Amino acid sequence: xxxxxxxxxxxxxxxxxxxxxxxxxxxxxxxxxxxxxxxxxxxxxxxxxxxxxxxxxxxxxxxxxxxxxxxxxxxxxxxxxxxxxxxxxxxxxxxxxxxxxxxxxxxxxxxxxxxxxxxxxxxxxxxxxxxxxxxxxxxxxxxxxxxxxxxxxxxxxxxxxxxxxxxxxxxxxxxxxxxxxxxxxxxxxxxxxxxxxxxxxxxxxxxxxxxxxxxxxxxxxxxxxxxxxxxxxxxxxxxxxxxxxxxxxxxxxxxxxxxxxxxxxxxxxxxxxxxxxxxxxxxxxxxxxxxxxxxxxxxxxxxxxxxxxxxxxxxxxxxxxxxxxxxxxxxxxxxxxxxxxxxxxxxxxxxxxxxxxxxxxxxxx
Numbered sequence: 001x002x003x004x005x006x007x008x009x010x011x012x013x014x015x016x017x018x019x020x021x022x023x024x025x026x027x028x029x030x031x032x033x034x035x036x037x038x039x040x041x042x043x044x045x046x047x048x049x050x051x052x053x054x055x056x057x058x059x060x061x062x063x064x065x066x067x068x069x070x071x072x073x074x075x076x077x078x079x080x081x082x083x084x085x086x087x088x089x090x091x092x093x094x095x096x097x098x099x100x101x102x103x104x105x106x107x108x109x110x111x112x113x114x115x116x117x118x119x120x121x122x123x124x125x126x127x128x129x130x131x132x133x134x135x136x137x138x139x140x141x142x143x144x145x146x147x148x149x150x151x152x153x154x155x156x157x158x159x160x161x162x163x164x165x166x167x168x169x170x171x172x173x174x175x176x177x178x179x180x181x182x183x184x185x186x187x188x189x190x191x192x193x194x195x196x197x198x199x200x201x202x203x204x205x206x207x208x209x210x211x212x213x214x215x216x217x218x219x220x221x222x223x224x225x226x227x228x229x230x231x232x233x234x235x236x237x238x239x240x241x242x243x244x245x246x247x248x249x250x251x252x253x254x255x256x257x258x259x260x261x262x263x264x265x266x267x268x269x270x271x272x273x274x275x276x277x278x279x280x281x282x283x284x285x286x287x288x289x290x291x292x293x294x295x296x297x298x299x300x301x302x303x304x305x306x307x308x309x310x311x312x313x314x315x316x317x318x319x320x321x322x323x324x325x326x327x328x329x330x331x332x333x334x335x336x337x338x339x340x341x342x343x344x345x346x347x348x349x350x351x352x353x354x355x356x357x358x359x360x361x362x363x364x365x
Contacts, residue, residue: 003348003365004038008046009319011341018046022348022365030344042352042363047323048341049084049349049362050305051330053158054118054207054235054262056089056278058269058304063088064097064279066104070267075113077270078263081304082362084349085115085331085339087157089264091279092121092129092136095144099151109155115336116157119148120206123171124186125162130211131292131299132186133279140171149178156180157334160206162187163197176201181334183235186211191225198231204333207264208234208251209243210298215250227255233333235262236325238308239301241289249315252325256317259325260333261308266290266300306351306360319353 001022008018010030019038021029057063059077061070071088078086088105090098098119108114121132123140140161149156158181161168172182184197185206205212205226213219226232236259238248252259263269268276268285275293276283278300282293290299305326312322331340338347348365 001039001365002035002037003040003042004035005042005044005046007044008342009048009323011343014045014319020342020348025348025365026338027342027344027346027348030342040365044352044354045319046342046363047319047351047353048327048346049339049351049364050082050261050309050326051085051115051334051336051339052078052083052263052305053087053260053330053334054089054120055086055265056091056300057267058265058271060267060271062267062278063105064090064093064101066100068104071105071108072113074267075108078265078304079364080362081270081306082309082351082360083305084347084364085334085336086113087116087118087334088114089118089120092124092132093279094136095122095148098122098148102148102151102155106153106155115334117152117155118158118160119156120160121186123159123161123165123168125164125188127188128162128186128211130186131278131281131283131297133281136279139165140167142167142170142174145171145174149180158183158204160185161197161202162189163200163202164189164193169196169200172197172200172202188213189222191222194222194225198229203231204233204235204260206235207237207242207262209247210237215247227251230258233258233260233329235260237262237264237301237303238311239289239303240311242298242301245315252312252315252317252321256321257324258329260330261305261312261326263303263305263308264300265303269302269304271302309351309360310358313358
């Protein structure tokens with residue numbers, strides 16, 4: 001089919017009057033100017049679909065639940081809100097439970113509903129565990145990681161590790177050698193340990209400024225070093241709670257080419273306030289903020305990617321930078337060859353932005 005758009009954000013700029021030929025969900029040709037052959041005309045600004053590399057669930061569903069209904073509901077919610085490539089994140093748990101969760105998620109990766117699996121633990125610092133169950137945390141062991149990768153059959157695409165743990169650097173090198181993206185997070189590492197993690201192959205920081213040394217604190221040296229390091233991507237949860245708007249602006253100004261928006265969404269995304277769980281821990285959601293019950297500890301977010309994208313626009317970012325942070329940068333990090341931009345060979349999975357209404361809708365062809 002032929003689709004035309006009054007405006008589209010392409011790799012070479014924001015252009016008017018763009019048409020695309022689409023076959024089997026892939027853009028096979030693209031040109032400029034009006035065409036009478038168009039079978040669909042879009043009046044908003046056409047943008048590439050979002051890429052979310054860190055998401056635990058949504059619509060009441062939890063990716064670690066092992067329940068097909070919950071997994072499908074979470075995937076559908078985030079797709080509806082514009083996410084075209086979604087990674088299922090698993091929190092720390094006993095290894096046998098992690099293996100079961102991987103096995104349950106594997107069919108969704110194989111059929112393309114999920115782009116892969118992200119293990120956010122169990123190789124995390126007890127001092128910066130956040131919402132993770134401290135009893136499930138452990139030091140990385142290569143034989144155990146081999147077992148996990150074997151169970152994943154290529155679906156494990158990212159693993160978060162605290163670089164200061166015994167065995168972490170060997171584990172990072174092993175994962176990197178096996179094509180897995182290595183993230184550093186839930187860490188109390190010194191600058192020296194961070195440097196060692198980068199040398200071992202780490203490419204991204206899990207939810208920057210959360211469960212790690214923070215900007216504007218006595219631990220300021222580490223996060224400033226991370227922002228200054230040109231080879232690192234940094235995840236950012238743009239809900240104004242995990243990171244203040246003031247700190248977000250500072251990060252966005254410093255690293256617009258390396259920021260990756262993530263939802264870190266838990267099962268309450270797309271749902272009302274109330275009581276939920278993450279792992280084996282009880283969570284209370286109030287005013288759309290999720291915290292471990294009876295504490296101030298954040299337990300993921302209730303975000304969807306379209307909310308995060310609109311937050312960036314509200315903060316004054318232009319469309320090009322907002323698209324880079326919500327789609328292109330993540331696709332580059334994860335090696336997604338058919339996501340992150342609008343071009344020949346890419347998937348025809350878009351977001352249409354209406355500037356007048358300040359709204360977004362998914363277009364999947």
